Amino acid sequence: MSWMVTGGAGYIGSHVVRAFGEAGIDVVVLDDLSSGHRDYVPDGVPFVETSLLDTPAVTAALREHGVTGVVHLAGFKYAGVSVREPLHTYTQNVTGTVSLLEAMVAAGVGNLVFSSSAATYGTPRTDLVTETTATSPESPYGESKLIGEWLIADAGRAHGIRHTSLRYFNVVGSGTTQLADTSPHNLFPLVIKALSEGRTPRINGEDYATPDGTNVRDYVHVVDLATSHVSAAQALEGGRELERVYNLGSGDGLSVRQIMDAFAAATGQDFTPEIGPRRAGDPDRIVADGTLAARDIDWAMRHTVTDMVASAWAARPRD
Known part of the structure; x- marks a missing residue:
């Protein structure tokens, strides 16, 4: 049993790789x-340093390392940027997934865990998202993830690939000080960068219909997320039937102000966030229900907001 993690040199992927190691499962990284x-x-x-678009190279890597399953995390993950660069987004996320599936079929690899996204839901009409909530992505990124799910399901029917797709919102924290989220667009790195540079972090809007006026989102710790990716892989490898899609959600969410308060406590930097205008289209509250994932793939919120913030701060990049 050996699993490949595409995008395994990234923030989330590197945590999945370590989770496989802790489970005693051989793993190979393609990035x-x-x-x-x-x-x-x-x-x-x-x-293996290669592009997912290089189908022969991916096929060769699968064969060389005796891979029996893939956790597919590689892709272009910036929703906002994807609006300006849709063709690049589709090439990386859709064509890349086609290439991976072709390589898996050629190499006889029959198990796939797809790291999808809650961006497939767009702005749902309900503030608690379940797996039956209608999908309505609002960016090329979200669209590309939904198309990826369709491609994988079609390949499953045609070629017998056993699969499941995991959807989630905001991944934060760190399992080790050696692995930081270096995204230039995510809330945690933006807050950390501001505090590290002596600037005051900013909240976009404080007049939402939430208890403290700031919008509420799902924040999940990267180690909890990685655990469920590996659990899903083990289930598929063991022949268990899984749902086509799972939400990895908290069920209640956290407000932006709660995140800011936790940063002030964890860093010892007492600050009052600047308040900016709302961002267009930002809903009051979007939170995912993780009940099905808790039942089937060891999903649990094992880390508190304090854990999330403290671990992210401890892993912050230092020049």
């Missing part, structure tokens, strides 16, 4: 390092 970091791959883990 083109367009946003990943070579030093995020643990010593002793085979590393």
